[in-house]
Amino acid sequence: MSTRVRYAPSPTGNQHIGGVRTALINYLFARSSGGTFILRLEDTDRTRYSDEYVKNLYDTFQWLGFYWDEGPDIGGPSAPYIQSERFAIYKEYAEKLVAMDKAYYCFCDEDRLGKLREEQSLAKTGDQGYDRHCRNLGRDEVAAGIAAGRNHVIRLKIPMEGKTVFHDRLLGTIEWKNEDISPDPVLLKSDGFPTYHLANVVDDHLMGITQVMRAQEWIPSAPLHRIMYDAFGWEMPELCHLPMVLGQDGHKLSKRHGATAVNEFRKAGYLPEALINYIAHLGCSFEEGRDLFTLGEMEKLFRLEKLNKAPAIFDYQKLEWFNGQYIRLKSDLELAALVKPFLVEAGLRAVDDAVADALDLQAMPLVKERLKLLSEAPGVMAYLYGKPALPAAEEFIPKKLDLGAAIAMLEENLVLVRLVDFSDIPAAEERFKARSVEIDAKLGNLLMPLRVAVTGSRVSPPLFESIRILGN
């Protein structure tokens, strides 16, 4: 049987590192096993839903460059892939569960539930959860309640004793005492929408999902799902709970750790290849002694067994290194195109400017080796456009400049690096000013078109200027 896996995000926020990593691992698993990767939109939370997030989802994955085989935008045999369009299905299955006495109608309102919570916290007996008040309502009472139009939900009957066992591909066998499972979770909300638990289980079954791979934070809902599969008499997909991604402080990665949304990384000048490679490498190894892998390589090399059980801390520094590596792998032409939007954004050049295009392209060999992020390009290339370099990030001690030698090299059409530190060499300031015109003139004469690029975004403009001229 061929494998079918899915990424099932909820459009209640922009796609972030954690979600994308789950998607990537599902994708790699599908590819490595000749299976199918499916996208399913779990948009059952109407209060947090936004179209904007759906758009962000598509944008993100188009940018990242790995895509699903079946999904809302491209269709497939299990359509529709949007849960709000499968509305009726869930109601049907929830009621089926009630008919089988595996679930029940509950008329408790927010008021009662709130009070219950208060009492429980006062009693300090620990969180007991729902008190199963409506679990044993008579047939007549239920009928009357519904007839009266009272708000109601459908809750799952969690067995009061015994235990629930499930197997995790990565973690092994996990046992839960039924009394420790959240008492009687809601399956169908009072607005008629399913909760995650119902929709997730029903869809995974209906869509023929064979492996469920999701973050470890979902472990506590696994026993509950097991109970539902059993109640329906369905075979449960194989479970595999993925290690989580943590911030520097060891807590679940979130906004306060810095950039977490993929579009933020994109704006900051990260390459999708670098992000994908780094994320995949986090908590997983592909081949001994190597860190850099293309998507295609990972598709072939991926094995679930190589996943780590322990959570991993997201290291922005190492990601930057990956990014620098991938930037250096780009051809000049590719990189120039990649960098262009950042230059335009910085106001250095216009979008349509053939001369600027040529200039950029010629500067690439120099720019390429000193970029970790595409967003650093404007700082590095500012001089090319007659603007001062960006402020210094750090200082360094320059060596003494020999203008005569510099000009000599220029004339030989060699790579020239000129460094001027006015504070260190007081006399140089005067000399430089006096001869800068001469230098510029020689530049013009020698090299057409000009091949000039500022080197070193860390050079402070008032103190240093650094120009490098490329030879042919």
Added chain:
RNA sequence: GGCUCCUUCGUCUAGUGGCCUAGGACACCUGGCUUUCAUCCAGGUAAUCGUGGGUUCGACUCCCACAGGAGUCACCA
């Protein structure tokens, strides 16, 4: 607090009983190349494999206990 999961350099990892006096990568330090910076190359610092017990001729690798960390306890997913 209950329950569950996890535990090799600061970080990401290799490692499935002897090849480990623990290997690689990021970061950091030193040197080389480059009249600067960056890139690149070479080298270095860094884990008594969370702690304590076992099992075994032999344990990072198997078992147990403890400790620490994390996750989760909604009509959110």
